[in-house]
Structures are given as C-alpha cells and as structure tokens.
Amino acid sequence: MTSKTRNKVESTIETCRAEGKWKNVIELTEELKSGSPNNESLALFLVGEAKLENYLEENPLVGENYDKIKGGLAEPRRLLLQITGENGQKAGIALDAYLLLAKLCYACGEHEQSLENFVKAELNTLSEKSLTLRSLKILAESYAIKGLCLENQIAKPSSKYKKTEKESEMITSFEKATDLGLLYLQEQDNTPSHALSDIVLSTTTLSVSPPIKRMGTILETALQRAPIVLIKAGKLQEAIDRYRNMLSAIETRTTQSLRLTLARQLAEVLLRGVSGTVYAPPKGTLPKSAKKLWKPRKYMGRNHFIPKNQHEETILLLLVSESLSVKDAVLSQSPEFKMVRQHAMDNATAVYDLLSLATVRWGLGSLLNDSFEKALKFSYGEQHIWRQYGISLASMGRYKHSLRVFEEVTRLIPNDPLPSLLSARLCYESLGLFHEGLHHSKQALSKELKGLRPSRSQLYVGIGYQQLANQSNLNSDREKYHKLALEAFQQAVDDDENDHLNEYYLALEYALLNNIPEAMHHIRCALALRAEHSPSLHLFTLLLTANEKHFEALNVVEDALEEFPENLNLLHVKAHLELFMDEPHSALKTVQSMLNIWRDHYESQINGNGANGGGILALNDNADISERHSDTKSIHLQTMSQFSDKDSSGFF
Incomplete structure (x- = not known):
C-alpha cells in the first residue's frame, strides 16, 4: 500500500470515528494491517474501539445487567489488552487503550479496575494540548467516568483526610469533564467537515471532524452531576458558580436541552437553598486572559445583562427555561409523538411550577399569568397547567375567567374533587354565586375518595346552604337552608372531628340560630384545635x-x-x-x-x-x-x- 493511499484510508477512518460509524471503521481497518508493526497495533486498537462503542450504542447502560455486558464486551477487552504492552507503547496508542479499557470496565460495573486503568494512563498528569474531536470526547468521558467511579466506590476512606482527598479528586474530575465536554460540543459545531488536525493523543492518526448529533449518556450525566456533588459536599456557592460557568458557555445545538435542565436546576437551588443574606450575585465580564486549551468558550460582551440580586437571577433563569421549553414543545397530538410530547411537557411543567413559586413570592402575578397563557398553546388536555393557570387568574382578580378554567379542569379530571372545590370557593368568596357554588360543592362531595379528608367537601356544602339561608327573604326558605346547613356541618364534624373549621362553622350556624350554649360549646372545641x-x-x-x-x-x-x-x-x-x-x-x-x-x-x-x-x-x-x-x-x-x-x- 502506498503512503498516499494509506493516508487516505487513515483520513477516512478518522472521519468515521468522529461520526460514530463504527462498522465502517472495522471494514476500513483491514486495509491498515499490512506494511508496518505499528499498523498492526493500530488496527487492533481501532477494531477494539469500534466494537466497544458500537456495543454501548446498541446496548445503553440501563440497570445493572453486568453479566450480559461483560459477555458482549469480551472481545473488545481482549483486543484492547493486546495493545497495552510494548507494541502499543511504540505505536503511541497505549494511552488511548487504557482510557477505553477504563470505560469498558465502568460499563461492566468494575469501578476499581476502571480507576486502575486511569492510573496506568496517568490521567492526572496529562498536560493541556490541542486535540481532535474524537480525542476530546475520549478525554472528557474519561474524567466523567473517573468521577462516577469515585462517587460509586464501595470502599470507604480510612480517615477524614482520605475522605477529603477523594472528595476533592471527584469534584475535580467532574469539573474537567464538564469543561472538556462543553469544549467538545463547541468544536463539534464549529469544525467544518473538511478540516484536518494531526495533533492527537494517539500520535499516528489524523482526524476529520464532522458534527455529531449526540453527546452520549456519560457526558450528559457528568455535566449534570458536577454541581450536584458540590452541593452534597456542602459547597453551595461553588455549585452555583459551576452552574453559572456552564450556562455562560457558548451554546451549541447539542446543549440546548441540557441548558434547559441546568437553568431550571440553578433556579431551584436559588429558590430553595439560598437566602438573601448569603446570596452572591454573578460577576461581570472578566478581563481577557490567555485562552486555556481545555476550557469552553464563553459569551463575552459589554452590554450583557448581569443580575444584581437573587430575584433577578432566579426570574431570568426561569424565563430562559420557559423560552427553551416552549421551543421544545410538541404540538402534534399524533400517537407516535406521545413519548416526546410527554417528555417536553414534563420539562415545561417543572419550569412553570418553579416560576409559580418565584413570581408569587415576589408579587409578579401578571408575569406568571402571561407565561401560563403561552403555555396553553401546547398544553391541550394537561390538567396541571390549566389548574395553575386558574389559580394565577384568581390571584389577579379575574374570578369569572378563573371559574371557567377550573370548570375545564373538572372536565379533564372528572374524578378529582379538587377543581370542584376551587370552583366552589371562587363562587362563595369572590363572585357571590351561592347556588352555583353549592352545585360545585355537591359535585366535589360525590367524587370524594375514602380517606381523602371528606369533611372539606361536606363543609363546603354546609357553607353553601348557610349563605343561601343568609340571602333568603322568605322565612320558610331560610329555615329550610339553615336546617340543611346544620346537618351538613354536623356531618363534617363527624367525618373529621380534628378539623377546627368544621367546629367553627358549626358554632357559627348555631349562633345564627340563636342557640348560644351549643355555639359556645363548638367554638371552644374549635379553639382547642387551633x-x-x-x-x-x-x-x-x-x-x-x-x-x-x-x-x-x-x-x-x-x-x-x-x-x-x-x-x-x-x-x-x-x-x-x-x-x-x-x-x-x-x-x-x-x-x-x-x-x-x-x-x-x-x-x-x-x-x-x-x-x-x-x-x-x-x-x-x-x-x-x-x-x-x-x-x-x-x-x-x-x-x-x-x-x-x-x-x-x-x-x-
């Protein structure tokens, strides 16, 4: 084989490696076996890598079916082990082989062996240099796997110092994995398909780097685990800074869904874990410094908005999350899109729940209401979004509109008494529609499930009768409604004698009937309860x-x-x-x-x-x-x- 032909084959192989076309890699590798001992070692490595990656793509790491995985990866293990010796060292691919063996051991549940391979590869001592896309991904996954192995390690450190050392090493591994992973995704988007690079971990290969559609489960897990392990270690501010660093990295096509998850998680951390007294706002644009090869590129500019307080940052994150979730929403109701539609809906629902907490806390009801109105465009039949929308309308004072929304929620979940109770409450409290409120209360009572605080629906029925009695002009109607109210309240007390509201309304009814001794008895019971x-x-x-x-x-x-x-x-x-x-x-x-x-x-x-x-x-x-x-x-x-x-x- 001539040198020109060999270089063309190597270039084609690297193109297939970058694109994940592992079957093509195996076919083309046969042409490299002749001509040099190094080629023989390189061919073994390429076939072992291809078989490993192809198996993991076809058999995602779900559960702990390690016996099956070990059997499926027996041949890749044998091939990669052959090139960890002297021939692999001479060919310059032993480092790559150890990193892939570590990934193989992790897939088989052999966490200790995986960490041993990282030691052999001297992962901690690697110096920063330019890498191809494939090498970037291998290295990013290696740091991610190391962090995951340390996190799942069964053997506990023997001392507090060892525990701190392990924790620090795990955090460093995840941080390097996130930086390299984001850089890999940025390079993947920016590198044209005809570009070549000859600087790799394996010194004998070239690389063509067309875009890759997926980042892989390992990298995605590492990107999400990095701030979480910091939170578990009690380093909340460092976790927040890690979230901010990842979110400030230039976005790629692959990271759009990840950005939604990270923005939502940071907003949740700020809402639940940070008080105003310990909150530190994000820093502004730092002066330009020497570019680090293994750091992702970040957005830079003078006119970027920088939140000044916890309120601004939380709302900004949730609005960004909302925008991304709306963008990912699936409008088609076809059965084949059911799984994708449900996944997008779950993401959107989580964002809107957090947005509800944040906006209500800081008095931004109109902003929440606008967000829910946009959500209705892709929330057909989603009762949770409709119910939240109804509550937001009520908080804005739009009671009639809110009532109609709750009636729609009742239609969506006909067996749930809660929407009917919400409708009844609006009718009683804000609209003065006592007959309609009583109707909704009776609907709720008919739906009540055993053990689900039945006294609430019974109580609302009594309130409806009590209000009708107060509004009646005829003595006969007033007496009839008072009698029905008294029976309903007494039944509510019988259903739940530990509810102070039941006792209160029963006392109020006796007071309206001028039965002061009974009213006094029940009001004392109510105060004893609360x-x-x-x-x-x-x-x-x-x-x-x-x-x-x-x-x-x-x-x-x-x-x-x-x-x-x-x-x-x-x-x-x-x-x-x-x-x-x-x-x-x-x-x-x-x-x-x-x-x-x-x-x-x-x-x-x-x-x-x-x-x-x-x-x-x-x-x-x-x-x-x-x-x-x-x-x-x-x-x-x-x-x-x-x-x-x-x-x-x-x-x-």
Whole structure:
C-alpha cells in the first residue's frame, strides 16, 4: 500500500470515528494491517474501539445487567489488552487503550479496575494540548467516568483526610469533564467537515471532524452531576458558580436541552437553598486572559445583562427555561409523538411550577399569568397547567375567567374533587354565586375518595346552604337552608372531628340560630384545635358578649389583637366593648387605628401594591399575607372574609 493511499484510508477512518460509524471503521481497518508493526497495533486498537462503542450504542447502560455486558464486551477487552504492552507503547496508542479499557470496565460495573486503568494512563498528569474531536470526547468521558467511579466506590476512606482527598479528586474530575465536554460540543459545531488536525493523543492518526448529533449518556450525566456533588459536599456557592460557568458557555445545538435542565436546576437551588443574606450575585465580564486549551468558550460582551440580586437571577433563569421549553414543545397530538410530547411537557411543567413559586413570592402575578397563557398553546388536555393557570387568574382578580378554567379542569379530571372545590370557593368568596357554588360543592362531595379528608367537601356544602339561608327573604326558605346547613356541618364534624373549621362553622350556624350554649360549646372545641384562628376568636368574643360577659370578651379580644393587630373585625368589636364600658377615649383611639389600617390597605390596593385579588391567594401565596388581606376587609364582608383564612385551603 502506498503512503498516499494509506493516508487516505487513515483520513477516512478518522472521519468515521468522529461520526460514530463504527462498522465502517472495522471494514476500513483491514486495509491498515499490512506494511508496518505499528499498523498492526493500530488496527487492533481501532477494531477494539469500534466494537466497544458500537456495543454501548446498541446496548445503553440501563440497570445493572453486568453479566450480559461483560459477555458482549469480551472481545473488545481482549483486543484492547493486546495493545497495552510494548507494541502499543511504540505505536503511541497505549494511552488511548487504557482510557477505553477504563470505560469498558465502568460499563461492566468494575469501578476499581476502571480507576486502575486511569492510573496506568496517568490521567492526572496529562498536560493541556490541542486535540481532535474524537480525542476530546475520549478525554472528557474519561474524567466523567473517573468521577462516577469515585462517587460509586464501595470502599470507604480510612480517615477524614482520605475522605477529603477523594472528595476533592471527584469534584475535580467532574469539573474537567464538564469543561472538556462543553469544549467538545463547541468544536463539534464549529469544525467544518473538511478540516484536518494531526495533533492527537494517539500520535499516528489524523482526524476529520464532522458534527455529531449526540453527546452520549456519560457526558450528559457528568455535566449534570458536577454541581450536584458540590452541593452534597456542602459547597453551595461553588455549585452555583459551576452552574453559572456552564450556562455562560457558548451554546451549541447539542446543549440546548441540557441548558434547559441546568437553568431550571440553578433556579431551584436559588429558590430553595439560598437566602438573601448569603446570596452572591454573578460577576461581570472578566478581563481577557490567555485562552486555556481545555476550557469552553464563553459569551463575552459589554452590554450583557448581569443580575444584581437573587430575584433577578432566579426570574431570568426561569424565563430562559420557559423560552427553551416552549421551543421544545410538541404540538402534534399524533400517537407516535406521545413519548416526546410527554417528555417536553414534563420539562415545561417543572419550569412553570418553579416560576409559580418565584413570581408569587415576589408579587409578579401578571408575569406568571402571561407565561401560563403561552403555555396553553401546547398544553391541550394537561390538567396541571390549566389548574395553575386558574389559580394565577384568581390571584389577579379575574374570578369569572378563573371559574371557567377550573370548570375545564373538572372536565379533564372528572374524578378529582379538587377543581370542584376551587370552583366552589371562587363562587362563595369572590363572585357571590351561592347556588352555583353549592352545585360545585355537591359535585366535589360525590367524587370524594375514602380517606381523602371528606369533611372539606361536606363543609363546603354546609357553607353553601348557610349563605343561601343568609340571602333568603322568605322565612320558610331560610329555615329550610339553615336546617340543611346544620346537618351538613354536623356531618363534617363527624367525618373529621380534628378539623377546627368544621367546629367553627358549626358554632357559627348555631349562633345564627340563636342557640348560644351549643355555639359556645363548638367554638371552644374549635379553639382547642387551633387557638390562633382569628375568626374563631372573633366569634368567641361575640358569644361572650351575648352571655353578657363583657370584661371577659374584652380580655379575649385584646389578647387576639396581640396576634392579629390589623384585624378590623376584632378592632370593631373592641371599639363597641370600650363604648359599652364607658371608655370613649379608648374607643376613639381604636377607631382611629381602624381608619389608619383601612387607609393604608386600600391605598396600596389602588396604587397596585396591595393584594393580588382576595383570599384565593391562600392557595399559593404566603399564608400570613393572605390572612392579613382577608382580615382587613370591610365590616359588611365580615362573614365572607372567613373563606380567606389561611387554613381554609386545607383541603390540599
């Protein structure tokens, strides 16, 4: 074989290696066996590599079926072992052989043997130099496998020093794997198919590097594990910096889905693991320094937006994640796209759940609502997205629209009582549609499953009857509805005697029927179950006054106001009690406090800085804020304000 022909064959082989065409590599390798002992060793290496990679592509590493894998990789192991000796050293491919043997051992579950091969390859002492795409991938996977082997190592370190040393080595391996992996993907996108490079780990080969469609399971695992092992090691800030470094790397076609995962994970870390006092914002663009060969290229520019606080960075990450998830959404409802569609939907749902937490926490309800409206375009039949959308509409005060959305959710999950309860709550609390609310409550009651807190649906039925009784003009209708309400509340108490709301509403019903002794009994039961429930304290105070125990009532209301200083209902009762006891100055002071609270609350609402729309906030928002909003309603809404109590969403 002439030198020109041999070079052409080698070039074609390297093209096939870069493209993952392993069967073609095996066919072309036959032409290299003649002419030189080095060619014989190179041919063994290429066939062993091709058989190894081809087997792993056809048999992904799922589960621990190591016996089958060992049998399938017996021949590649034999071929690669043949070139780890003197002939392989002379041919310059022993290093590559050890790295591939380490990968083979990892696939077979032989983690210790894999680490031994890395020691033989002197992986820790390799110096940075230019590499071909194939060599970049081998090296990136080698560091990834080393990190995974160290993480899964059964033998525990004998001392604290050894444990720290192992942990540091594992973190370093994952970090190098992420840097080399991202660099490999960038080079894969940027290298034209006709480009050649003659600097490789195996000194006798050339490389042609066309784009490769997949990064491989090992690399993808390493890219996601790198920050996680830092978090497990208690190095939270280093984990955040690692996320930021990976996200600031120039994007490639292969990393788009990975970028979605990383951005979502970093947002989750910032939401759940970082408080404002320990948050460190990302640094700006650093001065240009000497380019490191084994570091990925990053976005550079003067006008890039850099978040200044935790809120900005979290929202930015989630908006980026949302954009990527919308881009990946599958609109086709054909059965053949079911798996892909479900995977994209799962990613989008995770992003929207986090976006809900972040936007509600920082009062950005309109942003959340806009995001859900975009999500509806690809969320046909996805009840979770529709339910979240309905809750976001309620938080914006768009109650009628929210009710229609919950009715659609009811259609999507006909056996789940929760959407019907949400609809009933909107009807009772915000829309004044008591007949419709009662209808939804009865629907929920008919769907209740055994053991799933049946008292909540029963309670809502009783509330519906109670409100209808209050609205009725005819005595016959009022008596009928009060009787039905009393029966429903009593049944709710029987179903769950540990629910303070059941006892509270039963006490309220007895009070409306002028049965003060029974009302007092049940309100004491409610307070025994939850002493800090402000509506129960309010009703208890009123019942004490009905029994002419005014001093006791004043003591109760003053104690309650220490817990709820802005509760207008309690302040109203206090002012009346002070007037009754001939304390006009104290009563005037109390009324002035009420006016100040009313002014502050409603001015903030007018300016757009107050409540986002009533007690439904208790579903997702901070419970104390929700109760404050409900407690500062005007007096004529006193009864309806109880639905906004933070525990009234307890049917979750």
